[in-house]
Structures are given as structure tokens and as C-alpha cells.
Amino acid sequence: MPSPPRINPMPDSDRLPHALYRAEQVRNLDRCAIERHGIPGIELMNRAGEVAYRALRKRWPDARDLTVLVGVGNNGGDGYVIARLARAEGLSVRLLQLGDPQRITGDAALSRAGWRDAGGTIEPYRGLPRRSDVLVDAVFGTGLERPVEGLWAEAIQALDSQRAPVLAVDIPSGLHADTGQVMGVAVRADLTVSFIGLKQGLFIGAGPEYCGEIRFSALAVPAMVYSSEVASARRIDWDQQSGRFGRRPRTAHKGTFGHLLVIGGAPGMSGAVRLAGEAAFRAGAGSVTIATHPAHAAWLNLSRPELMVSAVETSADLAPLMARADVVAIGPGLGREAWGRDLAEHVLGLDRPMVVDADALNLLAEAPRSGPDWVLTPHPGEAARLLGTGVAAIEQDRPAAVHALQGRYGGVVVLKGAGTLIGSEPLRPLAVCSDGNPGMATAGSGDVLTGIIGALRAQGLDAEDAACAGVCLHAAAGDRAARTGERGLVAGDIVAALRPVANRVPAGREES
Structure with missing residues (x-):
């Protein structure tokens, strides 16, 4: 090591x-x-x-x-x-x-x-x-x-x-x-x-x-x-992490920047996968496919036609989609009913570069396993379920919680919250993001982060680098969105800020 x-x-x-x-x-x-x-x-x-x-x-x-x-x-x-x-x-x-x-x-x-x-x-x-x-x-x-x-x-x-x-x-x-x-x-x-x-x-x-x-x-x-x-830890921010991204080559094509498959969106929760998919595009993914419930697949991309959407009835329908994808993100709006369980049980057993969030984490807590190449992105409640404890215990010692999660489940762990923590292997210092603001405590913000990390993985970053850069890009976009006020900020505002932040466009020069 x-x-x-x-x-x-x-x-x-x-x-x-x-x-x-x-x-x-x-x-x-x-x-x-x-x-x-x-x-x-x-x-x-x-x-x-x-x-x-x-x-x-x-x-x-x-x-x-x-x-x-x-x-x-x-x-x-x-x-x-x-x-x-x-x-x-x-x-x-x-x-x-x-x-x-x-x-x-x-x-x-x-x-x-x-x-x-x-x-x-x-x-x-x-x-x-x-x-x-x-x-x-x-x-x-x-x-x-x-x-x-x-x-x-x-x-x-x-x-x-x-x-x-x-x-x-x-x-x-x-x-x-x-x-x-x-x-x-x-x-x-x-x-x-x-x-x-x-x-x-x-x-x-x-x-x-x-x-x-x-x-x-x-x-x-x-x-x-x-x-x-x-x-014991290292402070990270977008000023530091943005150095990972240089000029895009003039010979690039969409395949250069990877294909992300986002899986989720049970009936009534289609917005979560939509946010993750759009965030992935704004974070630079070349192609994004959403695998979602047939109830809303036909209209999910009406206002964002760049997203490819496939209706999946069962996990068997994922095979051709998985074959084309470089990275899989599962969890946004997945739910814990039979449909979501079937997809999660199939996908979580695969050895693929993966981002695991939301209800996929809750289902993982019910049947724990270790994954070598995934990024887990729990909030404190999900972390508590993964460790079989209470939220108070997680918040009492967040660094210890990250180490425990990584030891039990492997891969890279992103514990969300004020001062989001990223942990990979035991001997590496934890990373602590010092960007971000309370306005980001809004529904869908975590789905946006899932899309960002998945997009960065698809563009070639390893799991830890994608997690660190993704958390900081997400936080910096949230800070830019909050310049007009933290109260009332919604996840879509963070998505809208991703492009200028990722390209270091000065404030006030965004395109509509």
C-alpha cells in the first residue's frame, strides 16, 4: 500500500x-x-x-x-x-x-x-x-x-x-x-x-x-x-481541484468524454434522475443515458433532448445499456419497491465503475457488500443505515464514520454535509471540502452531485479524484448560485451554475 x-x-x-x-x-x-x-x-x-x-x-x-x-x-x-x-x-x-x-x-x-x-x-x-x-x-x-x-x-x-x-x-x-x-x-x-x-x-x-x-x-x-x-486530513476546494482540467483537445469527440448511464426514477420521482443526467452533461460528460421507469420515460427528456432515455421494466432490460456505458450511477429516485430493488440487486453485484446514491445506498445497507470501484455518496441518515447506528452517532464523529464506511463497503466514501468528507483507503488523509453554503441543503442537490461525480469518472478520473473534484465543483457551483441569496436556492440553480464554474467564466458573464 x-x-x-x-x-x-x-x-x-x-x-x-x-x-x-x-x-x-x-x-x-x-x-x-x-x-x-x-x-x-x-x-x-x-x-x-x-x-x-x-x-x-x-x-x-x-x-x-x-x-x-x-x-x-x-x-x-x-x-x-x-x-x-x-x-x-x-x-x-x-x-x-x-x-x-x-x-x-x-x-x-x-x-x-x-x-x-x-x-x-x-x-x-x-x-x-x-x-x-x-x-x-x-x-x-x-x-x-x-x-x-x-x-x-x-x-x-x-x-x-x-x-x-x-x-x-x-x-x-x-x-x-x-x-x-x-x-x-x-x-x-x-x-x-x-x-x-x-x-x-x-x-x-x-x-x-x-x-x-x-x-x-x-x-x-x-x-x-x-x-x-x-x-490527518486535507482541505480541498475548487480553486485547487480545477487544476485537474486543462484545455479540451481540438480532435475530441463525444466518446472522448465518456458515456454515463444513470439508473433511477421510480414513479413520482423522475426529477431526481433528470437532475443527475443534466448535471452530468454540464460537468462535461460526452453522452448520458437515463434508464428509468416506463411510466415517464417517454417524456422525461422533452425539455432536454440531449438526454437519451430508455424505459426499463426489469434488470434484464439493462444489459444493452450497460454494454455501451463507461460508468454507472444508480440511486436517484430509485425507490425501495420491487422495481428499484430488482435493479439495485443486479447492478450492485457488478464490477463496474459506479456511483451509488440515495435508495441504492439504503438497499445496500440491507445486503452489505464491498465494492472495489465505486463511489458511495451518503448523507448522514443513509450513513447511519449503512452502519446500523443513528444519525447522532454519525454527526458526533464524522471522520470516524467515513473510516468505518470505507472499511465495511470499500471504494471511496463521500459523506455529505457541511464540510463534506471524502475517504478512500486507510492510510490516506481524509479530504474535507471547504466550499459550499447552507442554500445547498435542498431537495435534489445530492442527485446533482451524483451526476457530476459520474461525469468526471466517465471523463477518465479515478474514483477518488472524481469524488474530490466533483464535490468541489458541486460546492463552488452552489456558492455561485447563492450569490443572489441562499434562501430559495433549488437544485436546478446549481446545475445552471456548473458550466460557468467548470469553465472559470467570471461572474456576470453567464449565458442564459
């Missing part, structure tokens, strides 16, 4: 890096910088505080009144640095201490002493002031492993109830650094400034909801530090 790929942990200019880490790994990186490369811990703390403070000033240049809420660990130490720098520039700063100050040790204690030496005062937390221009959350760092309770929870709830914007230091307090799970309560930040290594929990689970804008600094640690850890 090949070694895991190395991912560049350093950002390009102001862009976020692609390497993501678990909390323990970031602590190891921090330790490596201190012990092997001789950077004092207090120096790293001072750098972190300065980076966070400069980010605060850039985001809120008119701020004059800060409230800094600190805990008893190194995250609180960063907060003391921010308070000291703000006071030195003439800002009004109130610093509120949560927890027993006798527990503050090491570099955090040095930072606390520096704040006091500069004339700063420390108040025990008894509530937030009525007015602040910016609130700074420096309560918990990456080590939180249990639900937040008591006065700590009250403080976080108070932060969330204020109108003033919030800067979170390294990670919003109450958010699990590995899973993105809210540990009872968590700070809803407007800006999160993270250090040394990006935590994977910022981008998965509830992370995107609680982090706001994310900024990153490696704190000028040597690049060699990162050779000590293999990233």
Missing part, C-alpha cells in the same frame, strides 16, 4: 493551507518547534497573540473597547498577549479571568505576568460588560474533551448573546478540535485565528457554523517541523 501523501502545511500568501491536523498532532508540532528547533514557548505565545491582535485590528479597525475573556491554559496566555498589545496602542481593555488563577503555570503564567507588569488589571469573570466593540475568546484551546459546564458554560452563552463581534483564539471555545462537535455549548465566532496547524474540526461538523472567517499563521516555525507529522 502506498505511503500517505505529504501535504504542504504552509499557506500560499494569505490563503489557508491544505493540511489539517488533529489536536494531538498540533501539540506535537508545537513541542517539536520548542524542543528540537529551540523556539521558546513564550516566544510562540507572543507571536500567536500578535498575529491574533493584528487580525483583529484589520477586521475591526475602528474598535476602541475590547473585552478579553481568558482561561487558565495556553489559550488564555495568548489572550493576555492580545490584551497587552491592545492596551499599548491605547485601546480600552477589560480582561476577565475564568477559572482558578493558581492553576496558571508555565508560559501562560509568564504571559499573565507580562500583562500585569504593563499595568493591566485582572478581574474575575462575573459577567460581561454591557458594551464592547470586540470580544476576545481565549478560554479553551484544543484540549477540550468533555462537555462545558457551570460558570464556563455561562460565560460562553454570555459571549454568544452579545451583539459585539467575537474573535476566537486558535479555536472557538467549546468546539472539539478533531470532530467539530459542540461540547455542550460553543462560542460562535466572527473570526477565528488558528496557529501552527489548522485543526480539522474547524472545517467539519459544526465547525463551519461556529468559526466564522478563518485565518491562519504558522508563527514562522521552520518548515522542517511539519515533517514530524502526517496530516
Whole structure:
């Protein structure tokens, strides 16, 4: 089995890096910088505080009144640095201490002493002031492993109830650094400034909801530090993935870009296969055939005549269609009645490049098997059925769910949701898509994704590359469609945005 790929942990200019880490790994990186490369811990703390403070000033240049809420660990130490720098520039700063100050040790204690030496005062937390221009959350760092309770929870709830914007230091307090799970309560930040290594929990689970804008600094640690850890995940986006697609050759014909067969569309659910088929064309497939129920086959392509449509009564009718297809996508609108079951039982037993979605996944859960060359695209409910558990268990640890799904069913797994995750083999870091928006939580969006991934497979990408590129193209098209508003966005809007996004057409220059 090949070694895991190395991912560049350093950002390009102001862009976020692609390497993501678990909390323990970031602590190891921090330790490596201190012990092997001789950077004092207090120096790293001072750098972190300065980076966070400069980010605060850039985001809120008119701020004059800060409230800094600190805990008893190194995250609180960063907060003391921010308070000291703000006071030195003439800002009004109130610093509120949560927890027993006798527990503050090491570099955090040095930072606390520096704040006091500069004339700063420390108040025990008894509530937030009525007015602040910016609130700074420096309560918990990456080590939180249990639900937040008591006065700590009250403080976080108070932060969330204020109108003033919030800067979170390294990670919003109450958010699990590995899973993105809210540990009872968590700070809803407007800006999160993270250090040394990006935590994977910022981008998965509830992370995107609680982090706001994310900024990153490696704190000028040597690049060699990162050779000590293999990233646990990699952040992907369309800017990165679009590089897979170059200019189309002038000698191309429709066969150059593959033939996708989409199977689904039980009575009353014809729209799902139609969306998948049209999305496949907009993602560049050369030919698309839809195999669907006879009840609506005759009119399914009336407004999209490019789609070839075949009525299939039973799985026996699929043979000539399968013979012409390069890739099969099954599931959109398939249903779980006799018609859909017959098709799924036949197709899921084949060794073909395949995308499996929707009710095909639900039927797979009833008769589990492993497939070497398929892409499974479950949402959390389907993932729960595939693993015989509940949705809450899936959302509690989405990375673990992807690993479990891939181990049981093989192939490539795409776990949809905020921060869609893609997993292939055990030693490869998970991929996490950082594009997308809540407007995409609409009926048919998953069917569009199925068509996109199928189209990219038909154009020659392997299963993992097609999944990663397809998820990012889908998300970027959703972001483009949402420029006129997330509320009311429908799956057809995503399809309409695919062509300009795939061709990098500037906004405002789309054809009707």
C-alpha cells in the first residue's frame, strides 16, 4: 500500500493551507518547534497573540473597547498577549479571568505576568460588560474533551448573546478540535485565528457554523517541523481541484468524454434522475443515458433532448445499456419497491465503475457488500443505515464514520454535509471540502452531485479524484448560485451554475 501523501502545511500568501491536523498532532508540532528547533514557548505565545491582535485590528479597525475573556491554559496566555498589545496602542481593555488563577503555570503564567507588569488589571469573570466593540475568546484551546459546564458554560452563552463581534483564539471555545462537535455549548465566532496547524474540526461538523472567517499563521516555525507529522486530513476546494482540467483537445469527440448511464426514477420521482443526467452533461460528460421507469420515460427528456432515455421494466432490460456505458450511477429516485430493488440487486453485484446514491445506498445497507470501484455518496441518515447506528452517532464523529464506511463497503466514501468528507483507503488523509453554503441543503442537490461525480469518472478520473473534484465543483457551483441569496436556492440553480464554474467564466458573464 502506498505511503500517505505529504501535504504542504504552509499557506500560499494569505490563503489557508491544505493540511489539517488533529489536536494531538498540533501539540506535537508545537513541542517539536520548542524542543528540537529551540523556539521558546513564550516566544510562540507572543507571536500567536500578535498575529491574533493584528487580525483583529484589520477586521475591526475602528474598535476602541475590547473585552478579553481568558482561561487558565495556553489559550488564555495568548489572550493576555492580545490584551497587552491592545492596551499599548491605547485601546480600552477589560480582561476577565475564568477559572482558578493558581492553576496558571508555565508560559501562560509568564504571559499573565507580562500583562500585569504593563499595568493591566485582572478581574474575575462575573459577567460581561454591557458594551464592547470586540470580544476576545481565549478560554479553551484544543484540549477540550468533555462537555462545558457551570460558570464556563455561562460565560460562553454570555459571549454568544452579545451583539459585539467575537474573535476566537486558535479555536472557538467549546468546539472539539478533531470532530467539530459542540461540547455542550460553543462560542460562535466572527473570526477565528488558528496557529501552527489548522485543526480539522474547524472545517467539519459544526465547525463551519461556529468559526466564522478563518485565518491562519504558522508563527514562522521552520518548515522542517511539519515533517514530524502526517496530516490527518486535507482541505480541498475548487480553486485547487480545477487544476485537474486543462484545455479540451481540438480532435475530441463525444466518446472522448465518456458515456454515463444513470439508473433511477421510480414513479413520482423522475426529477431526481433528470437532475443527475443534466448535471452530468454540464460537468462535461460526452453522452448520458437515463434508464428509468416506463411510466415517464417517454417524456422525461422533452425539455432536454440531449438526454437519451430508455424505459426499463426489469434488470434484464439493462444489459444493452450497460454494454455501451463507461460508468454507472444508480440511486436517484430509485425507490425501495420491487422495481428499484430488482435493479439495485443486479447492478450492485457488478464490477463496474459506479456511483451509488440515495435508495441504492439504503438497499445496500440491507445486503452489505464491498465494492472495489465505486463511489458511495451518503448523507448522514443513509450513513447511519449503512452502519446500523443513528444519525447522532454519525454527526458526533464524522471522520470516524467515513473510516468505518470505507472499511465495511470499500471504494471511496463521500459523506455529505457541511464540510463534506471524502475517504478512500486507510492510510490516506481524509479530504474535507471547504466550499459550499447552507442554500445547498435542498431537495435534489445530492442527485446533482451524483451526476457530476459520474461525469468526471466517465471523463477518465479515478474514483477518488472524481469524488474530490466533483464535490468541489458541486460546492463552488452552489456558492455561485447563492450569490443572489441562499434562501430559495433549488437544485436546478446549481446545475445552471456548473458550466460557468467548470469553465472559470467570471461572474456576470453567464449565458442564459
